[in-house]
Amino acid sequence: MKRASRLLAAIAALALTAAPLALGTSPAASASPKPPASAPGVEYMAKPGDGAQRSSNGKGTAEMPISPDNPAGTEWLNDCLGSSEAQAPNGHVYNRFKWCQEWEFQARYYKKVDGKPVLKGTNTIKFTAAAIGYNDTRATRVFFRAKTGQVHYDGWNFLEKRTVAPNLKLEITPECVPGANQPTTATCGVGRSPAKMEWAQWSNFPDWVYWDVSSIGGKGEDQVAFHQWRFFMNGASPGYEQSTGGGEGPSIGIRCDSANYFNHGPKRYPHACIYTNAYPVLTYKMTENPQVGQHIRDAQNNPNSTWPQKPKDGHSKRIPGKWHVSEGLRGAPLHRVPSRYEGGTIADENERWKKSACGQNGGLNPWAPHYDATTGLPPYPDGLQCDEYPFSSTHEGASDPQWDFSVRAVDATDNTSAGSNLRKFYTNDRILMFLDDFWVNVVDG
Structure with a gap:
């Protein structure tokens, strides 16, 4: 029974459970690849302090694309999005390195009338999201794209529907879930600022925007760490401070490690992040x-x-x-x-x-x-x-x-x-x- 005890001890040493959490600090810039220049038409807002957090069959990718549906990836993404799980709040974990989702977000806009908030209208965006884990870096790349023409304005009066609702701002970013780092000494960060555009711009923007969610630290010889990330969407705009546009999506679990025994021939993969909700x-x-x-x-x-x-x-x-x-x-x-x-x-x-x-x-x-x-x-x-x-x-x-x-x-x-x-x-x-x-x-x- 010595072998069983050794296995249980090894598992116990790495049995890291999620719990309601406190904000993790941002990893060093070297933890994730340097992002390319901002995509045309997208405002990547600077955050206070560079990199500061607001709250933030397998096979990974070493050289990450700027689009999850490039020619080499189209088949997996279409297959993933065809799953019923992809049309749900948590999306679909396609395999240990890939995740996808088709969902929508609503922002309800209020203005004060006689000191009381009055609902003026609701903006809705339908979107596609995907993520691919690196196999040589402790990071996963998260992609977001609005479905063309799938932005709707409901409840606004005739004039505001044309002159106000489309011009309000919508900010989107993945963020690390506060307090979800296990062990608590590990840190999770997002290597790019939020993407912010007017609703009308999102409706007609055909390209993917993306961020790298990265990890530092962990437990044991393999430096294993568990994190959770989620989308944060904020529709607050000047004049609509009472907007209920801030929204946190469901948490998506990842596990990152720095194990040094992965390779294909001479090529080694000493770091990676995978999605936890998949059976290998x-x-x-x-x-x-x-x-x-x-x-x-x-x-x-x-x-x-x-x-x-x-x-x-x-x-x-x-x-x-x-x-x-x-x-x-x-x-x-x-x-x-x-x-x-x-x-x-x-x-x-x-x-x-x-x-x-x-x-x-x-x-x-x-x-x-x-x-x-x-x-x-x-x-x-x-x-x-x-x-x-x-x-x-x-x-x-x-x-x-x-x-x-x-x-x-x-x-x-x-x-x-x-x-x-x-x-x-x-x-x-x-x-x-x-x-x-x-x-x-x-x-x-």
């Missing part, structure tokens, strides 16, 4: 990895049919990690640990158990010390490799006393490809060691 699921396709895919399916769905044919404590074999798509349920999750090539002791232990189950130890009983010719995997032809599930780079791998495992002889090319997909998944979905739950799903196509 590694998907294998039977069209790409038919033998490994079938092995995982059998291990998850019928573990007693798999090798080794000897449960660890006499019960029916139990193997974790299944993502139950049809039932809308989740099995027990897996957790990443350092691999053998990274000096991981758990992964090394997993490898020793796997070798016993696969008959790779040599001698009179190559299945020793845990199995024999009856319980271990029968000898298999040269050219095949012994594949194991759960993976050796997981806490729940072959040596975990709480779980069973499966081994099977598979084609070497299939096994190598599946291993490569696992390593890509760890980086693309930013799976932190010991902390992140993840699951495995096998699909036909």
Whole structure:
């Protein structure tokens, strides 16, 4: 049970919960990329003190675009916006690095008459918003664009609807939610001033405006920090000081870290921010990895049919990690640990158990010390490799006393490809060691 205790301790050390909060300070300018010049026609208002806060399948982006629907991103954004969740106050977390929303904001404008506020009219803007997390910087880029022609003026008299309502100001910015930093020593900031235009300008402004929400500090070796950001929209304008135009949108959760073990080949990704409201699921396709895919399916769905044919404590074999798509349920999750090539002791232990189950130890009983010719995997032809599930780079791998495992002889090319997909998944979905739950799903196509 020592391994379970070690995992629980690691998770407990990073179990950071959100709470009603106090304003965080702005991070240094180096925490997020230097913003380009303001877009034409947009007034980026200066704040008191530069950077001061008013209150403020995965894959991130290193070089962030100035538009989320550039040619490389159009498919994801259209798909995201097509979700019913995108048409809701909290928007839709598309994957660990992407979020989107189509929603509206209303500002009710009042003027005092005989000392009492009287409603003069209501302005409404319908908008599209999106966000993409960086994978080499502790930041996420937040985009906003009014839907062309989707600004409406209701309740105004005939003259004011044409001469007053369209000329009132609307200020928009993302802000870090006060007090939501966990741990409290971490700070969250927005690297650009609010965008402010007249309502009529917003109605006809076709471009995206954007900001970088960034993070500094965190807990543990990976410097993990949880933050929340939200949109703040303010329609207050001269002569309408009693406007109820200030509005705070729902909080959107992000997690930022500075883990140094993410890479694709020589390219490393030492910092990132991801969206917390998404379950990371590694998907294998039977069209790409038919033998490994079938092995995982059998291990998850019928573990007693798999090798080794000897449960660890006499019960029916139990193997974790299944993502139950049809039932809308989740099995027990897996957790990443350092691999053998990274000096991981758990992964090394997993490898020793796997070798016993696969008959790779040599001698009179190559299945020793845990199995024999009856319980271990029968000898298999040269050219095949012994594949194991759960993976050796997981806490729940072959040596975990709480779980069973499966081994099977598979084609070497299939096994190598599946291993490569696992390593890509760890980086693309930013799976932190010991902390992140993840699951495995096998699909036909």
